[in-house]
Amino acid sequence: MERVELSVGLELSRIVYGLWRLGDDEDTSPARVQKKIEACLEQGITSFDIADIYGGYTTEAILGKALKDAPELRARMEIVTKCDIIAPIGKYSGRAVKYYDTSPAHISASLERSLRKLKTDRIDLFLLHRPDPLMDPVETGRALDEAVASGKVRAVGVSNFKPHDWELLQSAMENRLVTNQIEISLLTHQPMTNGELAFLQREGVAPMAWSPLGGGALLSSGHNRMNEALKHFAERDGVEAGVIAVAWLLAHPACILPVIGTNKLERIRAFADAFKVNMDRETWYALYTAALGHEVP
Amino acid sequence: MERVELSVGLELSRIVYGLWRLGDDEDTSPARVQKKIEACLEQGITSFDIADIYGGYTTEAILGKALKDAPELRARMEIVTKCDIIAPIGKYSGRAVKYYDTSPAHISASLERSLRKLKTDRIDLFLLHRPDPLMDPVETGRALDEAVASGKVRAVGVSNFKPHDWELLQSAMENRLVTNQIEISLLTHQPMTNGELAFLQREGVAPMAWSPLGGGALLSSGHNRMNEALKHFAERDGVEAGVIAVAWLLAHPACILPVIGTNKLERIRAFADAFKVNMDRETWYALYTAALGHEVP
Amino acid sequence: MERVELSVGLELSRIVYGLWRLGDDEDTSPARVQKKIEACLEQGITSFDIADIYGGYTTEAILGKALKDAPELRARMEIVTKCDIIAPIGKYSGRAVKYYDTSPAHISASLERSLRKLKTDRIDLFLLHRPDPLMDPVETGRALDEAVASGKVRAVGVSNFKPHDWELLQSAMENRLVTNQIEISLLTHQPMTNGELAFLQREGVAPMAWSPLGGGALLSSGHNRMNEALKHFAERDGVEAGVIAVAWLLAHPACILPVIGTNKLERIRAFADAFKVNMDRETWYALYTAALGHEVP
Numbered sequence: 001m002e003r004v005e006l007s008v009g010l011e012l013s014r015i016v017y018g019l020w021r022l023g024d025d026e027d028t029s030p031a032r033v034q035k036k037i038e039a040c041l042e043q044g045i046t047s048f049d050i051a052d053i054y055g056g057y058t059t060e061a062i063l064g065k066a067l068k069d070a071p072e073l074r075a076r077m078e079i080v081t082k083c084d085i086i087a088p089i090g091k092y093s094g095r096a097v098k099y100y101d102t103s104p105a106h107i108s109a110s111l112e113r114s115l116r117k118l119k120t121d122r123i124d125l126f127l128l129h130r131p132d133p134l135m136d137p138v139e140t141g142r143a144l145d146e147a148v149a150s151g152k153v154r155a156v157g158v159s160n161f162k163p164h165d166w167e168l169l170q171s172a173m174e175n176r177l178v179t180n181q182i183e184i185s186l187l188t189h190q191p192m193t194n195g196e197l198a199f200l201q202r203e204g205v206a207p208m209a210w211s212p213l214g215g216g217a218l219l220s221s222g223h224n225r226m227n228e229a230l231k232h233f234a235e236r237d238g239v240e241a242g243v244i245a246v247a248w249l250l251a252h253p254a255c256i257l258p259v260i261g262t263n264k265l266e267r268i269r270a271f272a273d274a275f276k277v278n279m280d281r282e283t284w285y286a287l288y289t290a291a292l293g294h295e296v297p
Numbered sequence: 298m299e300r301v302e303l304s305v306g307l308e309l310s311r312i313v314y315g316l317w318r319l320g321d322d323e324d325t326s327p328a329r330v331q332k333k334i335e336a337c338l339e340q341g342i343t344s345f346d347i348a349d350i351y352g353g354y355t356t357e358a359i360l361g362k363a364l365k366d367a368p369e370l371r372a373r374m375e376i377v378t379k380c381d382i383i384a385p386i387g388k389y390s391g392r393a394v395k396y397y398d399t400s401p402a403h404i405s406a407s408l409e410r411s412l413r414k415l416k417t418d419r420i421d422l423f424l425l426h427r428p429d430p431l432m433d434p435v436e437t438g439r440a441l442d443e444a445v446a447s448g449k450v451r452a453v454g455v456s457n458f459k460p461h462d463w464e465l466l467q468s469a470m471e472n473r474l475v476t477n478q479i480e481i482s483l484l485t486h487q488p489m490t491n492g493e494l495a496f497l498q499r500e501g502v503a504p505m506a507w508s509p510l511g512g513g514a515l516l517s518s519g520h521n522r523m524n525e526a527l528k529h530f531a532e533r534d535g536v537e538a539g540v541i542a543v544a545w546l547l548a549h550p551a552c553i554l555p556v557i558g559t560n561k562l563e564r565i566r567a568f569a570d571a572f573k574v575n576m577d578r579e580t581w582y583a584l585y586t587a588a589l590g591h592e593v594p
Numbered sequence: 595m596e597r598v599e600l601s602v603g604l605e606l607s608r609i610v611y612g613l614w615r616l617g618d619d620e621d622t623s624p625a626r627v628q629k630k631i632e633a634c635l636e637q638g639i640t641s642f643d644i645a646d647i648y649g650g651y652t653t654e655a656i657l658g659k660a661l662k663d664a665p666e667l668r669a670r671m672e673i674v675t676k677c678d679i680i681a682p683i684g685k686y687s688g689r690a691v692k693y694y695d696t697s698p699a700h701i702s703a704s705l706e707r708s709l710r711k712l713k714t715d716r717i718d719l720f721l722l723h724r725p726d727p728l729m730d731p732v733e734t735g736r737a738l739d740e741a742v743a744s745g746k747v748r749a750v751g752v753s754n755f756k757p758h759d760w761e762l763l764q765s766a767m768e769n770r771l772v773t774n775q776i777e778i779s780l781l782t783h784q785p786m787t788n789g790e791l792a793f794l795q796r797e798g799v800a801p802m803a804w805s806p807l808g809g810g811a812l813l814s815s816g817h818n819r820m821n822e823a824l825k826h827f828a829e830r831d832g833v834e835a836g837v838i839a840v841a842w843l844l845a846h847p848a849c850i851l852p853v854i855g856t857n858k859l860e861r862i863r864a865f866a867d868a869f870k871v872n873m874d875r876e877t878w879y880a881l882y883t884a885a886l887g888h889e890v891p
Contacts, residue, residue: 098592099582130594133489134581136550137498160594164492168499192727195758201731202762253730284728285693295692297724297754395889396879427891430786431878433847434795457891461789465796 001044001272004206004257006178007155010124012047012078014250015271016208018261019048022062023055025263033066037073039265043272049181049208049259050118051082051129052110057090060117068119079118080181080208082129082159083110100132104143111147126153127181131165141172148175157181159210163199180207184256186226186245186291187214197254212249212258213242229290233283239273247277248287298341298569301503301554303475304452307421309344309375311547312568313505315558316345319359320352322560330363334370336562340569346478346505346556347415348379348426349407354387357414365416376415377478377505379426379456380407397429401440408444423450424478428462438469445472454478456507460496477504481553483523483542483588484511494551509546509555510539526587530580536570544574545584595638595866598800598851600772601749604718606641606672608844609865610802612855613642616656617649619857627660631667633859637866643775643802643853644712645676645723646704651684654711662713673712674775674802676723676753677704694726698737705741720747721775725759735766742769751775753804757793774801778850780820780839780885781808791848806843806852807836823884827877833867841871842881 002014017040025032040046050060060081067074084102088095107128114123126147128140144156158166159181170177180200184191184207191197191207200207213219218226219241230241237244249256260271289295299311314337322329337343347357357378364371381399385392404425411420423444425437441453455463456478467474477497481488481504488494488504497504510516515523516538527538534541546553557568586592596608611634619626634640644654654675661668678696682689701722708717720741722734738750752760753775764771774794778785778801785791785801794801807813812820813835824835831838843850854865883889 096579097583097586099578099586100593101578103578131490133486133585134549134578162492164495168495171499193725195756198758198762202765252728281693281695281697281728282690286691288727289691289693296694393876394880394883396875396883397890398875400875428787430882431846431875459789461792465792468796 001046002275004255006125006157006206007176010078010155010178012080012125012257013045014257015043015045015246015274016047016049016080016257016259017045017268018210018259019050019059019063020054020261021263022050023059028062030066030069033062034070034073036263036265036268037066037070037077039268041073041076043269045268045272046076047078047080047124047257049080049210051085051127052114053082053085053087053129056087057092060114064117064119074120078124079120080125080127081114081118081123082127082181083107083114084129084132100130100134102128102132102135102140102143104139104146107140107143107147111152115152122151123153124155125178126156127179128158128161128169130159131161135165135169137168137172141169144169145174159208163195166199166203177205179205179257181210181259182207183211184209184249185212185214186218186248186287187211187223189288189291192252197252197256201254206255206257208257208259209249210259212260213245218242218245225290225293226287229287233277233287237277239277240267240270242267243270243273244277244287246271246274247279248284250274251279251284298343299572301552303422303454303503304473307375307452307475309377309422309554310342311554312340312342312543312571313344313346313377313554313556314342314565315507315556316347316356316360317351317558318560319347320356325359327363327366330359331367331370333560333562333565334363334367334374336565338370338373340566342565342569343373344375344377344421344554346377348382348424349411350379350382350384350426353384354389357411361414361416371417375421376417377422377424378411378415378420379424379478380404380411381426381429397427397431399425399429399432399437399440401436401443404437404440404444408449412449419448420450421452422475423453424476425455425458425466427456428458432462432466434465434469438466441466442471456505460492463496463500474502476502476554478507478556479504480508481506481546482509482511483515483545483584484508484520486585486588489549494549494553498551503552503554505554505556506546507556509557510542515539515542522587522590523584526584530574530584534574536574537564537567539564540567540570541574541584543568543571544576545581547571548576548581595640596869598849600719600751600800601770604672604749604772606674606719606851607639608851609637609639609840609868610641610643610674610851610853611639611862612804612853613644613653613657614648614855615857616644617653622656624660624663627656628664628667630857630859630862631660631664631671633862635667635670637863639862639866640670641672641674641718641851643674645679645721646708647676647679647681647723650681651686654708658711658713668714672718673714674719674721675708675712675717676721676775677701677708678723678726694724694728696722696726696729696734696737698733698740701734701737701741705746709746716745717747718749719772720750721773722752722755722763724753725755729759729763731762731766735763735768738763739768753802757789760793760797771799773799773851775804775853776801777805778803778843779806779808780812780842780881781805781817783882783885786846791846791850795848800849800851802851802853803843804853806854807839812836812839819884819887820881823881827871827881831871833871834861834864836861837864837867838871838881840865840868841873842878844868845873845878
């Protein structure tokens, strides 16, 4: 499995395992979670993506319980977690509305909580989950710099930021933001032409892609042209259709790290096939054309 | 009243009084206008926003008449005026269409006319009113620099400019543009997420906000969710609903200067209450959510 | 005819002759093509725009045949050609879909083919035809730099690039990109306000405009307001309606080079009239207002 250096001392596996639905599995016991982690590690997938809010603020603790008695697993993993969304659920159920909090007090408290729940003393990569229109770049930037300086996180980044959000925050920071985790897939391909990926390429930053299968929609009915195109190339190369959609992202020069979430062990194994796909230019554009619904201009 | 330093030697009051409708008052006598100015000054509102075109090119003269015999008022005020719109009314009624003129000849003639009508020998802040697709950045930039060099204006800025308009003009100037007066309100909140405010924050430029109450629409029927949210917080904090909408702008870290226009003396006084509102993050987002019509993603 | 210096040693005529439809003429003999070139040269139009894909990859050869025995014509011309579109026609008819190829191998092969077909040993200006979402800026930039270093092209540029596409490619190159050929006309006037022209103005780059007459639509029925406005000013100034549309572009400070394609010799001559039009600010905005369908804000 290819590895990507996001900053000095921080490498992620090119494919990242997403823990968004970890709590949805029937079995969330430490043993079962450890099995999933092992299945990933066997494929060379060493990076795991989570967020404080996943599972209504409960998923980090599920992962933490599995890691508590398995320090040898933790040592082989990179954990990416996120903060800043306050949704009126769980411990925040009294809040009037969903909102974002990028204040230093919240960032610091959220980081401490994530460390505690994850039973670890360091987050490998800590992200702001959503751009906050109320963000004070100086205060937020300092809070992120301090998180790095404290040794509690190895690096910081963002998620769902537009280039202007990135530039504003970065302009007030000492450390480099090392990634932007955004939605990219054959269903949400606009970042490839609207300047979002071009901006990150120019900055030399590798993006992470959430929902690289369009939340599964790419593979469901209702996208017939897309389904057929994926199936066609899947048969040609002897892989699953979803693997073709991931290979489509891997072929882009922006060095996209797809975040793949599945609770099925066998599917985790399947995704390593993405590197075997023959994603030449003609194949790439055939899929892009199916995604656009018309040929390129 | 908080004050904002836009450039060395030029401070505006955080709330600016807008004279857009000065001529619509039944009484436009110098005595009445002086009363309004005094009501503002009592609140610490020392900055007054006008434009050559207001009232069909007649409003500057109404203000000038009031200032003519009241130099002690003028000395305590900052006057912001604007140029570049040629509308086929008043002295321009022969023109075929409405257009913008950022030529040096027009800028210079417009400045001279504003000085004459306002009965003053210096404009505190002189703005281009609208971006002109025909603007020659070198010529227009030089004209603005010369206006500063002549001592006839203390500083220059723009209005309704997009970041690219700003960058083009600024790249050809010696003086810094010190503000961009744009529409921002709970009805027109897009600048908070589309990069317009982020750009100004990065440049270290405080924006002025025109129509901070959405031209009154925020308070009228037809915006029920918004009306209710404003009323709710107005009752909570014991202020007028419109004051909540202004406090919402003041809470943003971009340091927005709302331009408030009202011909009613009592309402001028009410707006100083905006600084007393408890605009915490949850309140801010409750209003933003009402403005969006749905919760944040 | 005004001339524009795009880079040291490369000047184009302000009006460029477009050879898009060269192959559509009933007579494509060398003699007829030479007549067209001579008609252009008589007007001071020395720059000729073509692309590998025009006429289904056949038009370059038609021009080449006309130049083969007329080296004195070639010596007085600048040839602009383009590469990167692979359409499933002609030699590419076996391809599954239309796509773009900015790989060094394709750029280099396409350049060699263009030189061979055009019977020339140097392209004056070589453009990437479309932004390619799969472009690797480092590889593509190096390929363009090598094209310049080899002496086979005098300068390189792009077409249909957005500012972010430009910045990405330029950031990886030694040579300056010298133009961006984009669609601009009274029908497609958005580049004048969406930042595309502002970006090029800031970079000091003169754009070329394709379809300056909206592909003829400006002059056809269905655009009544536009037709009338063009006719009105055409009668005022004693020129053709299309000439007014071209003069509208020439008046913009971005220094736009319109690419005009017509197979009629008499129309080639007419366009030199564009410099005689009285395109003052009021006329410019009257046309812009007709294009918008409403007055400016």
